[in-house]
Every structure is written in structure tokens, then in C-alpha cells.
Amino acid sequence: MKITIAKSEKEFDCIAAWQIIGEILNKPEAVIGLSTGRTTGNLHRMVGEIYSCYPFNTSAVTFFGLDEVVNVPREYAGACYTMLKTEIIDALGIKDENFLMLPTVSDDFGKACRAFQEEIAKRGGIDLLILGLGENGHLGFNQPHSPLGGDAWVTKMNPELEERIRRETHTPPEKELGGVTLGIKNIMQARRIVLVAKGSNKAEAVKQMLEGPVTSDVPASVLQLHPDCEFLLDVASAAKLSEK
Numbered sequence: 001m002k003i004t005i006a007k008s009e010k011e012f013d014c015i016a017a018w019q020i021i022g023e024i025l026n027k028p029e030a031v032i033g034l035s036t037g038r039t040t041g042n043l044h045r046m047v048g049e050i051y052s053c054y055p056f057n058t059s060a061v062t063f064f065g066l067d068e069v070v071n072v073p074r075e076y077a078g079a080c081y082t083m084l085k086t087e088i089i090d091a092l093g094i095k096d097e098n099f100l101m102l103p104t105v106s107d108d109f110g111k112a113c114r115a116f117q118e119e120i121a122k123r124g125g126i127d128l129l130i131l132g133l134g135e136n137g138h139l140g141f142n143q144p145h146s147p148l149g150g151d152a153w154v155t156k157m158n159p160e161l162e163e164r165i166r167r168e169t170h171t172p173p174e175k176e177l178g179g180v181t182l183g184i185k186n187i188m189q190a191r192r193i194v195l196v197a198k199g200s201n202k203a204e205a206v207k208q209m210l211e212g213p214v215t216s217d218v219p220a221s222v223l224q225l226h227p228d229c230e231f232l233l234d235v236a237s238a239a240k241l242s243e244k
């Protein structure tokens with residue numbers, strides 16, 4: 001288990017950005033999964049900035065989003081599709097066919113989930129997955145008590161996030177919101193994972209993830225069992241760890 005504690009925000013973003021760039025330089029046709037949120041926005045933008053100064057070949061790389069918000073327009077600023085497009089995908093000139101996302105709207109999410117998994121498999125599986133961490137230990141939209149052997153599925157989001165998205169999208173209470181996400185089994189099948197967490201609000205989840213038992217109460221704890229997972233933390237999120 002490799003734990004890296006960055007000393008500044010810049011160092012944090014730089015380490016993560018170079019994980020993505022290094023993967024592409026090493027394997028131009030790599031399949032790379034990204035997460036959205038406050039933790040990853042700046043590191044995504046840093047990849048774009050480095051690319052604009054020192055362009056590298058991005059024509060064969062596939063990017064995909066780990067999860068998506070259900071029942072909102074894809075163009076909504078808080079939809080993962082739009083976040084990733086504006087933070088990194090457009091900056092790297094990635095073609096539409098090489099940017100895979102689960103849909104925000106579908107008549108058959110089960111079918112969409114299977115198609116998404118199949119497309120990733122067809123491209124050779126996940127080479128690198130950058131994972132964010134929820135305050136309650138969630139991965140993607142796999143909340144506590146999600147099946148550890150699960151495939152991609154439609155599930156719930158945490159109530160605070162749901163409340164914010166409902167407000168921002170003017171979604172009426174009778175319309176259900178949710179999240180669609182790769183399952184924990186799919187996540188564990190990635191060849192390499194970098195889990196990124198920063199801020200004191202993540203400190204308890206980081207402790208549970210790294211020092212607690214492997215349990216579906218804390219989905220991220222399953223990463224203890226992954227053969228190639230690096231945990232990139234900042235000083236605040238690492239503050240509750242007993243061994244540094």
C-alpha cells in the first residue's frame with residue numbers, strides 16, 4: 001500500500017496530473033477513468049495546462065467518467081459529463097468517441113450500464129482509475145452498504161448532494177434523482193488506481209479506509225485489497241492516520 005502525503009495543493013495536483021500524463025506517455029491507447037468533484041477539478045485543469053505548454057499525443061487515449069448524475073440534463077454544470085468536458089476533455093482535444101460516459105437520462109439504465117462496461121472491456125479494460133473519496137467512504141456513487149462485488153448500477157446519492165442538485169436544476173420533489181456508477185467490482189478490476197483525498201472533512205473517511213476493517217460500511221476500505229493502489233492525500237486528510 002503506497003501512501004503519499006502532498007505538502008501543498010500544488011504538489012497534490014501536480015502528482016496526480018503526472019499520473020495521468022505518465023500513463024498516456026507510457027501507453028498512448030490507455031483507458032483512463034476520472035472522478036468529478038472539488039478534489040479533482042484543479043488536477044484536471046493542470047493536465048490541460050501542461051498539455052498546452054508541452055503537447056503530447058492524445059489521439060488514441062480513452063477517457064471515461066466513473067459515475068454520473070441521473071435525471072438531469074447532461075449540459076447541467078454539475079453533471080459529470082459537463083464537468084469533465086470543461087475541466088480536461090476539451091483541453092486535451094479528446095474526440096467524442098474516446099470520451100465514454102454513463103447517460104444522465106435513459107429508458108433502460110441496466111442496458112446502458114452493461115453497454116458502458118462492455119465498451120470499456122472492448123478497449124482492453126481500465127489502465128488507470130483516479131478515484132475521489134466521499135466523506136462517508138463512498139466511491140463513485142457506491143454508498144455505504146453497496147455490494148462489494150457489484151457491477152455498474154443506478155443507486156442513490158448522499159442527501160446533501162441530492163439537495164444541492166435539486167436546487168440548482170429546479171428538479172421537483174416528485175422527480176427522483178440518483179447516481180449511476182461503475183460498481184465496486186468494476187473499480188477493483190482497474191489495473192492501477194490512484195485514490196485522491198484532500199481536506200479535513202475527509203480525515204475520518206481516510207482513517208477508516210486505510211486503518212479500519214475491509215467492510216461495505218466503508219466502500220473505499222476495499223482498496224486495501226487492490227494490488228496496485230496509491231493513496232494521494234494532503235496533510236489535512238491524513239491527519240487522523242496513526243502511522244504516517
Ligand SMILES: N[C@@H]1[C@@H](O)[C@H](O)[C@@H](COP(=O)(O)O)O[C@@H]1O
Nearest residue numbers: 035036037038039132133134140
Ligand atoms: N459522485 C462523486 C464522486 O465521484 C466523488 O469522488 C465524490 C467526492 O467529491 P469531492 O471531491 O467534491 O469531495 O463526490 C461525489 O459523490
